[in-house]
Amino acid sequence: MAERLIKDYSSPGRKGYSLPPLDVPDLELEEYVGNKYSRDELNFPEVSEVDVVRHYTALSELNYGVDSGIYPLGSCTMKYNPKRNEDIARLNKLSQIHPYQKEEDVQGSLEILYKLKDDLAEISGMDEMTLQPASGAHGEFTGLLIIKKYFEDKGIEKSKVIVPDSAHGTNPASAVMAGFDVVEIDSNEHGMIDIEKLKEAVDDDVAALMLTNPNTLGIFEKDISEIADIIHEAGGLLYYDGANLNAVMGYARPGDMDFDVLHLNLHKTFSTPHGGGGPGSGTVGVKEFLKPYLPRPVLSKKEDCYTWDYDSPKSIGKLHAFYGNYGVLIRAYSYIKTLGSEGLKKTTENAVLNANYMKNKLKEEFVLPFEENNLHEFVLSGVKQKEKGASTLNIAKRLLDYGQYAPTIYFPLVVKEAMMIEPTETENLDTLNKFIETLKTISKEIEENPEVVKNAPHNTSVRKLDEVKAAREPDLRW
């Protein structure tokens, strides 16, 4: 059921807005800016308010959100987004403030940010946080620039960053943006860092190792202390990609694992909504010795007053025009204050429990490439199903037919026909069972009638979309 474009609702002269009449003297723009700077035409839709409401309501009905049902995307942590946090972020007293108001005007907001920063530092075991990065990748870039600046400041030249082959694509991309060469190392047969290969790759040119722990297979790197020693002894630093912090909150802290820098995805672990792809927040934490390099400005407390401190000569500079995704930060604060330490720990336990329960129920039907204990997520392989005629992509699309969202597929790259499943703690047993049953049903369908799976989806608003045509003949606007 295609919904037409908003421009196709257009009728000349139709209006969807109202403004008060101009109450100051009229002027001609041309007289001030000249003809050449005065626009002739703006070809925008002419639609009524009702047109807009109907159109964007119709579009929303073609989407699936966390409130629609399970969203088991591995590594993405699609947990429930509490409604109270939305209300709080919209309070006029919190949202109707301008970034260039004086600090004395916005003490309430600064206090929230300061407390959030402290809580995040305690949860992750770091000494100081910056709230400026607006996404996980932005956080990685920030963290790596801090590392780069630190070595420059010490007069040490280092050009390499090591990332495991199971890492998120943003890790190598951020390392290159920060001016490093990327060295990728293979995982071992247990899906973990191969200590011998790591030793081979490490030399005094290595600035950092980027690590997700538990890794993208959901497996905790049991040799983390040895890994940290290897890197630190070679003079490098350890970077923690916080995408999976929700697996260890209350049980272990990256800071205690000797990580020097990390980023936390507040839109994953701390429940802020994904918004169809953003906004997020990628707050960065560092150990004491890296504090001077944090982005400007640094939020500080002087007596009972919160201020932005711009006086940091060794800072890497700014990465965001203002202070980061403030509205997202407010939501994360609300979440943490709702849960407290007890709730955070219980959240971790249930995320891990849900994932392990699902793994147990599914490991017979699908191939489990790594037997190791997993925490909050696990990876299955669809190779058995692929041999019978339907790929992991087909299975994902078939899930949509059953009104459930698909797992992350074809990632991590180290697993063939990968399905990476992360149920999160907010799903209950009934929902998990329903998803498990659906995956088993699809697997049976592949044995009995693979065509129905191969041609999926059948019940969605559009059928399988032609991505080749989209790339060969780009149609990117009306």
Add this chain to the structure above:
Amino acid sequence: MNIPNDLYYTENHEWISIDGKEAVVGISEHAQEELGDIVFVELPSVEEELDQFEEFGVIESVKAVSDVFMPVSGVIVEVNEDLMDEPEKINEDPFGSGWLIKVEIKDKGELDELMDSTEYQAFLEEE
């Protein structure tokens, strides 16, 4: 699988056919199949001089990217401009109209480092 026996092959699945000092380079049927529907090709400029196994271009499908490497050292004399609008030719006819570049070879001795069709066949089976 079609593996013409008058060509040389690389481990990265490029093929090269020799005609005197000039050679034509493309990717094998196996390579195009692995990539899937090709949607974009980036090729070097004519007159560019490249070493053996140096990267000369990029071939992309919707969700995969593959760098392509020079089977031998040489100077680019022609690139297949048709691929800019019709990259699907690589899928349809990898050994014919889907060719990528023409090269003036510097050192025929470098061909010794490549595989012939029998060796390539064995290489594919092993992979």
Add this chain to the structure above:
Amino acid sequence: MDYVSNTNKERNLMLKEIGVEAVEEIFSSIPEKVRLDRELDVSGGMSELELKNHINELAEKNYSLDEYTSFLGAGAYDHYIPSIIDHLISRQEYYTAYTPYQAELSQGTLQAIYEYQSMIAELTGMDIANASLLDGGSAAAEAVLMAARVSRKNKVLLSSGLHPAYREVTKTYGSPKDLDFVEIGLEDSTTDLDELESQLDDEVAAIVVQYPNFYGSIEDLERIQEMKDKYKKALLIVVANPITLGTLTPPSEFGADIVAGEGQSLGNTVNYGGPYLGYLACKGDRKFMRQIPGRIAGATEDAEGNRGYVLTLQTREQHIRRAKATSNICTNEALNSTISTIYMATMGKQGLKEVADQSFKKAHYLADKINELDNFEVVNFDNFFHEFWLKSKKPINKLIAHLKQNKILGGINLSRFGEEKGLLLSVTEKRTKAEIDELVELMGEM
């Protein structure tokens, strides 16, 4: 309070299924040495009511724009936001959805992006636009990195009329890339064109100017284009406030190669600086299309020949290209771009023009009135759009304090940027003649 819905009974059932006695056993894969041997020290556990009381108590300490009349701008503008926007984006299908990788269940988000790209392209006059970047500062920075890739040059001429924070972000992004940044000073309130000309050479990757610039002035893009055209490789990047393009000639008419900037003014609340959205639009030829950073939605067909949308040209992006991606960006500002899409649709052809027009006229009314006062002078009186630069014989901080006592946020003290002296005032369509008159009266009392 937490958001776990499994009961103890269900948890026990699940533990039995897994074959462990207690949930702690699952965590045994975490070595003892790095395990936390105490509880976290994080306060909380609040009920919804307690939480709201706690937050309200803090929020009360803020001076917000619903009580204070704001003349603040400099990259964050207090425009009127129609009610329907928050109602629509509060639909869970928009705000709780993930990035639309499973296109068949994400047609709403994808089509909204396509519409956003279409309207941003139309507004800037450019061929194509991406789905959004993180904010205006990072959009300017990404535009510079993109220009360096397209031109394969490394000298970047940054106008001092570009927002100081954007300049700093751009330099931070450029610092690892061996880019040679040259700042071009101001003459009066616009880019010093003689200095710009003297710095142009064959090594220039990009000229970056803001339109209207940080001080509200309109740069002479026509002359800048003439200068740039002498150098084949150099690109022109125009950082523009999109709302002003409701009435200003689009940068494309002056040969802009990339137009980028902050989209906040299109329907987003000021929100203490974020979340906002960076936008980036550019020419549509292949070399630009290959180098544009960030997600892009495209129209295509489904298996039955019906129109549908997907994310496309993804080989540019980090999840496929990894180390060789055009940018590391993954999460963007999708919900904010949806806000801007709905705003642009609602205001439409006439509304956007009217917002820009009223902002322009009200700002000029204010400037006229201020210029009649003895102690103040509008620096760019002859050339500004809806924001202007004021010099004052009276101490600026005293003026700002006096206005605040009267519930007016009367401009931004330029000293915070450490470059020029004075006050930056911005006026939107939201300000009434009465509010403007009151501001002028209070200034007259100084």
